[in-house]
Amino acid sequence: MLSILVPIYNYNVYPLVLELHKQCMDCGIDFEILCQDDASKSGLNVLNENVNALSNCSFVSLKENLAHRENRNSLAEQAKFDYLLFIDGDSIIIHDHYIKKYIDNLHDFDVVYGGRLHPEKCPSDNQKLRWKYGRFIEDKSAINRKKKPHQSLLFNNTVIRKDCFNKVKFDKNRKKYGHDDTQLSYQLSLLKSKVNHIENPVEHGDIDTNLVYLNKAKESLENLISLYKEEKIDIEFVRLIQLYHFLKRTKSTFIISKIHSIFEKHLLQNLTGKNPNLFLFNWFRVGYLCSINDKN
Incomplete structure (x- = not known):
């Protein structure tokens, strides 16, 4: 059974x-x-x-x-x-x-x-x-x-x-x-x-601590990009990949990556602090995705 x-x-x-x-x-x-x-x-x-x-x-x-x-x-x-x-x-x-x-x-x-x-x-x-x-x-x-x-x-x-x-x-x-x-x-x-x-x-x-979860989120995004690049998942299956694909197609990932690098320190202060903002977390995830693309 x-x-x-x-x-x-x-x-x-x-x-x-x-x-x-x-x-x-x-x-x-x-x-x-x-x-x-x-x-x-x-x-x-x-x-x-x-x-x-x-x-x-x-x-x-x-x-x-x-x-x-x-x-x-x-x-x-x-x-x-x-x-x-x-x-x-x-x-x-x-x-x-x-x-x-x-x-x-x-x-x-x-x-x-x-x-x-x-x-x-x-x-x-x-x-x-x-x-x-x-x-x-x-x-x-x-x-x-x-x-x-x-x-x-x-x-x-x-x-x-x-x-x-x-x-x-x-x-x-x-x-x-x-x-x-x-x-x-x-x-x-x-x-x-x-x-x-x-x-x-x-x-x-x-439940993970803020810093542990943030590091897990970064590693998870790296894995998601790998799945996307290896074509092991359809673009339409994950909303975040849909957005990333659009940004890549419109050649916007470089700009967002640079903006992310400027504000990353401030984002991390909020996300590891006592009152993290989910809107900023979503921005961090998109910015980190684009920065992975920029490095590659």
Whole structure:
């Protein structure tokens, strides 16, 4: 029936697994929960070992780092059931019937995405950039996600048929962080996979600090440009790439790159400060994209 796959890196996953295990048992389904730490060598793995005491559950700490894409692929290869539920180790289950809702909505679909939420209050000022972008940009209702079903997929809190996943998989050859979901979702769109969006969110628990998220955003943009230049994603599939392509076609990237270099210091001060502005973050992303093009 259901293989729940939990990639981990330096995080206590036991509370999450305990809740997932309880809900699976309550549903009376065949299931397994596979947890794999990607060689973090974290002291928290002592707590994660408790997962092995639960029925149909396992925790493994890898000796060598696979990186996040291949860690997910590895978990999928080990899975023995027809449906795979990908859920990140820092997710928080916020509904008592989370598993049942997925079971009730699997029929006639290749992929089912439940959505994600960020907490109502930001944990700290130093996490406000990631929290704002998540809460006001990424967190979408099922009704809104259904308008662009493939573009709205994120592969945390997503169920996918194993035979469908095996046709795509995460691209292990890409080394930089970011846009795994974009690339995989685009591949699924080419296969005309049937995607359903439901209201079954998890809460994002481990929110990055401003500087960490900003550095991740930069690396993610570098990866997106690589996908674009290697023609591994269609221009129309990502709005940011549509804009970048327009700017490149109109020979505007050089000008925007120069403006970005002038104001970059001031942008960074705002984005790593106590009250980051999302409009400035979007400008930073466009400017950084153009500066990547200028360097190349």
